[in-house]
Amino acid sequence: MVAxxxxxxxxxxxxxxxxxxxxxxxxxxxxxxxxxxxGYQNTSLDEVAERLDLAKASLYHYFDSKQxxxxxxxxxxxxxxxxRLGAIVSEGGTPSETLRRLIIxxxxxxxxxxxxxxxxxLRHLEWPPPLLDKIHEWLVRHDRIWKAVIEDGVxxxxxQPATDPAVVRHCIHGALDFVPFWYHPDGRYRPEELFxxxxxxxxxxxxxxxxxxxxx
Amino acid sequence: MVAxxxxxxxxxxxxxxxxxxxxxxxxxxxxxxxxxxxGYQNTSLDEVAERLDLAKASLYHYFDSKQxxxxxxxxxxxxxxxxRLGAIVSEGGTPSETLRRLIIxxxxxxxxxxxxxxxxxLRHLEWPPPLLDKIHEWLVRHDRIWKAVIEDGVxxxxxQPATDPAVVRHCIHGALDFVPFWYHPDGRYRPEELFxxxxxxxxxxxxxxxxxxxxx
DNA sequence: TCGTCTATCGACCCACCGGTCGAAATCCGC
DNA sequence: GCGGATTTCGACCGGTGGGTCGATAGACGA
Numbered sequence: 001m002v003a004x005x006x007x008x009x010x011x012x013x014x015x016x017x018x019x020x021x022x023x024x025x026x027x028x029x030x031x032x033x034x035x036x037x038x039g040y041q042n043t044s045l046d047e048v049a050e051r052l053d054l055a056k057a058s059l060y061h062y063f064d065s066k067q068x069x070x071x072x073x074x075x076x077x078x079x080x081x082x083x084r085l086g087a088i089v090s091e092g093g094t095p096s097e098t099l100r101r102l103i104i105x106x107x108x109x110x111x112x113x114x115x116x117x118x119x120x121x122l123r124h125l126e127w128p129p130p131l132l133d134k135i136h137e138w139l140v141r142h143d144r145i146w147k148a149v150i151e152d153g154v155x156x157x158x159x160q161p162a163t164d165p166a167v168v169r170h171c172i173h174g175a176l177d178f179v180p181f182w183y184h185p186d187g188r189y190r191p192e193e194l195f196x197x198x199x200x201x202x203x204x205x206x207x208x209x210x211x212x213x214x215x216x
Numbered sequence: 217m218v219a220x221x222x223x224x225x226x227x228x229x230x231x232x233x234x235x236x237x238x239x240x241x242x243x244x245x246x247x248x249x250x251x252x253x254x255g256y257q258n259t260s261l262d263e264v265a266e267r268l269d270l271a272k273a274s275l276y277h278y279f280d281s282k283q284x285x286x287x288x289x290x291x292x293x294x295x296x297x298x299x300r301l302g303a304i305v306s307e308g309g310t311p312s313e314t315l316r317r318l319i320i321x322x323x324x325x326x327x328x329x330x331x332x333x334x335x336x337x338l339r340h341l342e343w344p345p346p347l348l349d350k351i352h353e354w355l356v357r358h359d360r361i362w363k364a365v366i367e368d369g370v371x372x373x374x375x376q377p378a379t380d381p382a383v384v385r386h387c388i389h390g391a392l393d394f395v396p397f398w399y400h401p402d403g404r405y406r407p408e409e410l411f412x413x414x415x416x417x418x419x420x421x422x423x424x425x426x427x428x429x430x431x432x
Numbered sequence: 433t434c435g436t437c438t439a440t441c442g443a444c445c446c447a448c449c450g451g452t453c454g455a456a457a458t459c460c461g462c
Numbered sequence: 463g464c465g466g467a468t469t470t471c472g473a474c475c476g477g478t479g480g481g482t483c484g485a486t487a488g489a490c491g492a
Binding site: 037038039041042119122124125126161162163164167168170171172173174175176177178179181182188189194197198200201202204205207209 | 253254255257258335338340341342377378379380383384386387388389390391392393394395397398404405410413414416417418420421423425
């Protein structure tokens with residue numbers, strides 16, 4: 001009934017339990033795909049099941065409800081982005097360098113690796129309230145990463161926000177969360193080049209005019 | 217059956233036609249209200265009807281379908297924002313001044329006057345495809361206003377975009393369209409002060425560091 | 433006052449979808 | 463190959479919500 005999939009290595013679990021975990025992850029992958037394409041309301045469990053070549057009733061063997069299924073999707077994706085952004089921060093570097101790498105990474109994530117996340121960054125009215133709470137809670141954690149880096153940069157004198165840093169942060173989030181909505185892979189630029197341009201532009205809001213940083 | 221409400225003065229129309237137009241506008245007002253609160257999918261015609269103290273079937277006397285009703289709402293709001301932004305442009309002034317006024321006005325519009333519009337700026341998956349087409353078409357027209365002002369400013373040397381101006385414009389739209397999602401009237405700042413801060417921050421992406429402009 | 437045109441309504445239809453249930457099939461350790 | 467646990471399934475249920483229809487009430491001009 002419950003959908004937990006910690007411990008990806010599966011150490012200490014019976015083979016049958018590992019198999020179940022694989023199945024759950026497969027379901028989560030497909031469900032995330034459908035949610036990314038259709039949004040929450042337009043996602044029907046019938047469609048998720050069909051793509052898995054499964055009967056809808058079988059889904060209820062793994063998840064209690066549609067909400068629980070989607071919540072698990074979001075949890076997975078949110079944990080992954082938090083991990084990857086966290087890794088960048090702990091790699092060290094100046095705040096400017098770190099922030100630039102965060103900006104690039106988040107764009108890669110929301111446009112390519114986990115497009116369903118781009119739907120989640122907005123406070124959609126289409127989510128049921130319990131999920132909205134989860135989303136909000138997660139956005140706060142997400143923002144904390146950026147907040148810390150920006151505050152470091154302000155203290156170090158690398159960033160000169162013209163106004164309340166919280167406002168600047170909101171504007172940065174807005175610009176970044178918006179990228180998946182206008183990004184189109186067959187545009188005039190290669191994705192990496194585009195992401196760099198966005199980084200250059202967004203960093204201006206913190207008074208950063210310096211150039212680019214080689215990726216780690 | 218059709219929902220047109222041109223010619224607000226109602227010149228040359230019979231009294232009965234003017235009455236119908238008033239009714240249609242009343243319906244549009246309430247429908248926009250519900251859509252703003254609930255989003256498209258969660259808006260039920262039953263609720264719209266109930267707020268109007270009307271039977272759902274009566275709505276179909278004025279509109280062919282839910283889609284047509286909501287489309288009319290969006291048309292109305294889009295026309296209004298286009299008119300107001302257009303007015304600002306035609307008032308003249310330097311590109312920096314004009315752009316700043318556009319930024320302020322759009323925030324007033326999406327957070328206060330027409331909150332349902334904030335739902336429209338994002339390419340929601342919750343909209344049915346025909347409405348999405350309408351939305352996209354309208355967004356192009358909307359963007360044209362900003363594009364012209366920004367190009368003027370670049371030519372005049374007031375703006376120095378660090379990258380492709382289209383990218384900068386996307387970032388500006390992102391930051392602005394995002395405001396309604398974090399804006400909260402009982403925050404630390406008065407709304408006008410907040411909008412000015414956003415304007416200051418966003419204009420940095422165009423290399424504008426000069427101060428504020430008195431409203432007209 | 434009468435006939436027409438408009439507005440409103442209750443009742444109904446139906447497709448969709450989340451969720452349930454009990455039974456059948458499959459897997460797995462022994 | 464046997465028995466229990468796990469997985470899968472088809473059939474079904476009930477609520478919701480967009481949309482239809484025919485009838486009725488009301489407004490308006492002649």
